[in-house]
Amino acid sequence: MGNLYAVFLLKRVKVTLYAITCIFTVYLTSCKDKPGKEVIAPAVESKKTNTYDASLAINWTNLQLRLIKSTPGYAAPVAARSLAYTSLAFYESVVYGLEGYQSLAGKISGLTKLPVPDSTKEYNWGIAANAAISxxxxxxxxxxxxDNKASIDSLRRVSETALKTGVTNQELIERSINFGADIAKAIWDYSKTDGGNEGWNNNFPTSYKVPVAIGSWEPVSNQKIPLLPYWGKNRNFSSLNNTVVPSDPIAFSFKENSIMYNAAKEVYTVAKTLTDDQKEIAHFWTDASITPGGHSFSIANIVLKKEKSKLDKAAEVYIKLGLTINDAFVACWKSKYNYNLMAPITYIKQAISPTWSPYIATQPVPSYTSDNATSSGASAEILTSVFGDNYAFTDNTYQGSLPNRTFKSFEEYANEATIAQLFGGVQYRMANENGQKNGKEIAKNILKLNFKK
Known part of the structure; x- marks a missing residue:
């Protein structure tokens, strides 16, 4: 009797299990048939971005600085733009592996959507970043x-080979490469709509008519058209930066002992009595080759290497710095052509000394405000926000050609880069100081973006 009862129970269990299985199968099938009810497989956890070393990003930036130096047309605003977009592509290719961070799609001007990774698949964010940047x-x-094109291909191959070491899943590798490339293509399409596309090809547009008025910019060399006169119309990454403007410059006057006259006289007097250290400072912050924006990224790399940072920290630093430097140059160029103030060399030759020449050559662009000061102020604000106040570092950007310079903080570096323009005889003090203030405001607006979830 006991055996019969046991058999009976066993049959009931089998029937019940069969019924449950049927019901579950029907449920899955019905869900698939109904839009919006598809069953999503559990998310697959990829290794975090901090698994990989920051050297990947640092190597690509170092190569970009070489490209900026040796590719015609990469004036400071153009270089800043390029560094911004590669930083954006880098960030978006690894953001899903960044703890607490989110995509900037829908959060910066004009960027509505971007490719997203398949949450049911695993990715190698280092490989994705390499593909995106390259x-x-x-x-x-x-x-x-x-030669530079060969270097781009070489760095891509070498970096990819290193990142693939120990990875046996070929589908994972291909998936990561494709995702990075898709991000890059989307960012490339987005970049074409900002007003600065192919700016390298038209630094001095012949369509621009130079305004003629007392105190207005006049050519300082054989270059009769000023540099990138329409750049200030470009799209900012932060809409808040559309309205960031410096205080008005001193009222123009050639009258002796007027405020404007004394501002120019200061440039003239300082240039006549430069110390060796002041000359060294002027040379160091000329940044004629890698541009002020490039110098900011060089400093970021110096600090990332000093900190032995991982790829996640590089992504954070680059995205904040890149967006800021781009917007800083847009705002600065907008100011330059709004005020259209003549350069110190022009004023001094007309009103103080016809034979005077500055220590550093003056670039063909209106004076107010200083791009070096704007850029350094913006950069210092970002780097301080990430690494803190009173962060000491040695800037060896020009090691081998110029002596290194050591600073107790990013603020100190920005102040030196700013005053360097006065030492070089290329900027009025007001253009330096108000430019730096403007740069800081621009950086603060970038920091207001919703980087974190």
Whole structure:
């Protein structure tokens, strides 16, 4: 009797299990048939971005600084723009592996959506970043020389080989490469709509008519058209930066002992009595080769290496710095052409000394405000926000050609880069000080973006 009862129970259990299985199967099938009810497989956890070393990003930035130096047309605003977009592509290719961070799609001007990774698949964020940066760099520097193009391809291959070491899943590798490339393509398309596309190809547009008025910019060399006169109309990444403007410059006057006259006289007097250290400072912050924006990224790399940072910290620093430097140059160029103030060399030759020349050559662009000061102020604000006040570092950007310079803080570096323009005889004090203030405001607006979830 006991055996019969046991058999009976066993049959009931089997029937019940069968019924449950049928019901579950029907439920899954019915869910698939109904839009919006598809069953989503559990998310697959990829290794975090901090698994990978920051050297990947640092190597790509170092190569970009070389490209900026050796590719025609990469004036300071153009270089800043390129660094911004590669930083954006880098960030978006690894953001899903960044703890607490989110995509900037829908959060910066004009960027509505971007490719997203498949949450049911695993990705290697280092490989994705390498693919994203290399793909976009090739697009942005398409006119660079063959040696540079070979270096781009070489760095991509070498970095990819290193990142694939120990990874046996070929589908994972291909998936990561494709995701990075898709991000780069989307960022490339987005970049074409900002007003600065192919700016390298038209630094001095012949369509621009130079305004003629007392105190207005006049050519300072054989270059009769000023540099990138329409750049201030470009799209900012932060809409808040559309309204950031410096205080008005001193009222123009040639009258002796007027405030404007004394501002120019200061440039003249300082240049006549430069110390060796002041000359060294002027040379160091000329940044004629890698541009002020490039110098800011060089400093960021110095600090990232000092901190032995991982790829997640590099992504945070680059995205904040890149967006800021771009907007800083847009705002600065807008100011330059709104006020259209003549350069110190022009004023001094007309009103103080016809034979005077500055220590550093003056670039062909209106004076107010200083791009070096704006850029350094913006950069210092970002780097301080990430690494803190009173962060000491040695700037060896020009090691081998100029002596290194050591600073007790990012603020100290910005102040030196700012005053350097006065030592060089290329900027009025007001253009320096108000430019730096403007740069800081621009950086603060970038920091208000919703980087974190």
């Amino acid at each position: 793909t976009l760099v090739k697009e942005l520097y398409t006119t660079t020389n063959d």
